[in-house]
Amino acid sequence: MTDTAKPTDEPQLPIDIREMEIDDLADVYHLGEDLFTSDLYPYIYRTWDQWEVIGLYNTDPEYCLVAEVQEQLAGFILGTIINKSTWTYGYIIWLGVNPAFQRRGVADKLMDKLVERMIDDGARFMMVDTDPENVPAVKFFARKGFGNIRKHVFLSMNLSKHEYYGKLIAYEREKAERQVWKRPRKRSPKT
Numbered sequence: 492m493t494d495t496a497k498p499t500d501e502p503q504l505p506i507d508i509r510e511m512e513i514d515d516l517a518d519v520y521h522l523g524e525d526l527f528t529s530d531l532y533p534y535i536y537r538t539w540d541q542w543e544v545i546g547l548y549n550t551d552p553e554y555c556l557v558a559e560v561q562e563q564l565a566g567f568i569l570g571t572i573i574n575k576s577t578w579t580y581g582y583i584i585w586l587g588v589n590p591a592f593q594r595r596g597v598a599d600k601l602m603d604k605l606v607e608r609m610i611d612d613g614a615r616f617m618m619v620d621t622d623p624e625n626v627p628a629v630k631f632f633a634r635k636g637f638g639n640i641r642k643h644v645f646l647s648m649n650l651s652k653h654e655y656y657g658k659l660i661a662y663e664r665e666k667a668e669r670q671v672w673k674r675p676r677k678r679s680p681k682t
């Protein structure tokens with residue numbers, strides 16, 4: 492995703508931030524589906540599914556917030572807290588803003604509210620990750636004070652083509668086929 496010029500003279504939006512509720516789950520999921528597309532975010536896309544939204548709503552409801560503009564879903568932020576030895580980290584897992592409301596301060600308000608809550612709960616450090624090509628997000632997070640950027644390397648492997656793992660896959664496939672053959676056939680009723 493590329494850098495775009497900021498639209499000028501947009502009126503200020505009346506943005507309300509509140510906790511995500513059960514009725515928001517489908518809308519949040521579908522907005523994420525539109526935003527985290529495979530061409531723009533190949534790695535993020537793979538893990539965005541309905542279970543992400545349901546799971547975080549279940550485990551971290553206080554860190555799942557939505558933004559509304561005139562009762563319309565404008566964006567969401569889903570986070571969690573990580574406790575490691577004496578440190579408490581706030582982690583922004585997902586952040587998304589409806590393109591119709593982007594560049595109007597929605598993500599800004601979502602993040603401020605989330606960080607306020609996390610500070611209340613002891614966080615003294617924030618973490619986030621995104622694809623380095625995701626310029627709007629990288630700029631947004633840098634503007635909000637994130638720094639110390641480290642690039643992460645993603646590696647992949649086609650298991651079927653691997654010398655050893657490929658044999659395991661072939662073995663599993665043959666085993667499944669043998670089981671199909673072994674299954675007792677349905678007998679036709681005797682007449």
Ligand SMILES: CC(C)(COP(=O)(O)OP(=O)(O)OC[C@H]1O[C@@H](n2cnc3c(N)ncnc32)[C@H](O)[C@@H]1OP(=O)(O)O)[C@@H](O)C(=O)NCCC(=O)NCCS
Nearest residue numbers: 494495586587588593594595596597598599627628630631
């Ligand atoms: C990244 C994202 C959440 C920003 O939301 P937003 O509501 O538009 O952001 P805000 O209006 O609060 O902040 C605007 C600032 O972010 C940066 N920014 C946002 N969009 C940008 C763009 N298209 N190009 C360049 N900078 C951009 C700029 O620093 C901008 O400040 P400026 O307008 O003064 O230049 C939004 O673009 C989005 O939903 N992207 C798709 C999902 C995603 O990548 N999420 C993050 C990873 S989980």
